[in-house]
Amino acid sequence: MTGEPEIPEAQDIPRIDTTVPHSARVWNYWLGGKDHYAVDREAGDQFAAVYPGIFDLARLSRYFLGRVIRHLAGEVGIRQFLDIGTGLPTADNTHEVAQRVDPEARIVYVDNDPLILAHANALLISDPRGATAYIEADLLDPDTIIREARQTLDFDEPVALILMQVLGHVSNADDDAQARAIVNTLMQALPPGSYLALNESAVTNEANAKATALYNESGGAPYYLREPEQIVGLFDGLDVLEPGIVPIQLWRPDPNPFGEPADVGVWGGTARKRD
Template structure:
């Protein structure tokens, strides 16, 4: 086996495996196999500056699982629109939602050719539910919503999931506009689940700056107040907008979760 496939997945055609790719690096941090040598090297360089990034990646995944279980079990949501899906790993949105409510309908959205190459892994579903995929750009929320109407019932509550993706929108006003435009067409009773990197860790910011020149889509941290503004007009679910390891933490054998520079929560549209 050559080194380019040592991560576990042959390189899809027309995908550059010599340049680090954010989705593959994230997959590496989560312990996945859909990554290549360039991604592992870039991931290790990032960890050398900000060792907490692996904890952050896992914290995001655990936050997603807890939020989906809350929505399915306590809020009764059965429809999920997950934008910026990334590469499939463990406990994807459809897996968690359909484990709790098999009839759940999930729409994934991404426009990354690498993710498209792995779409088949996402397009699995319980017999009672639906899982589908839209090739669309976060910067075009109207197209996303138009395509989502083919699968989701916009007369019933929908959970909008934006995990770690708004930081890729460089202009803050544009990021807020995207969230507002997406929420505007969702019915009352819908939810926003969102988190992004905040500016509380100097090491995290330094690692992002080091990586910025190597990334086609740089990531931008924001203050916690700026991130909280994405929830304007929504009723924030307890315990509020917090560092994500503190959002409804669950008992585990490892003790208290490590602190990470990631901030978010869940908000209800009335």
């Protein structure tokens, strides 16, 4: 693709639409990756012009993912992960963090962006003692996800369902029912002792809310910010782990000499399905 030397093979990939920004590619741009097109960089820069903190938000969100996986694999002993809305491969993907704790960990990734299928090899370099798989599927179709994930994961053993920065794409904030129904369907398929971990951007970050509203007019899949109470509500019926559903920088932070990272208005946490 002329002028797109970073991902030249993309011209050969069917179903890649470079006329509108795509969430996974814009996210990859903010994370400092190389898998994005001009339309994504333009949308990403327009967003950053209104909310410059978006680069920190993306990185802090990935950092939260890493801490969650490390905690679930290391402290809780979870060995199976279902990561939906995976995004493009980047540093410390879920299987890399989990398999550092236990090489036998099994991970299923799910996303609906065709570019991720094209780059999925990076997600599939599993430790041979464990397993990774990639499913191209839509979060709106949880039954298909469950059916296909069973080929890699044992649904008689606990699974951690990972939904990082994806439920905002599912339905607008006035309609929590759809997002809750999807979470419920997925959690019902998992045995007691399974976990839900997610993070979502909240309306509390005014600059992010303003930039997101503009982004949602760009033609890409919109993302809807929720009230913190709505994010907390996605964990209804589950036993929430300490320190609760909180701004992500407060969730089991690593000791460091630089103090607490900035509050980017992203809320998240982890909870256990009851016995």
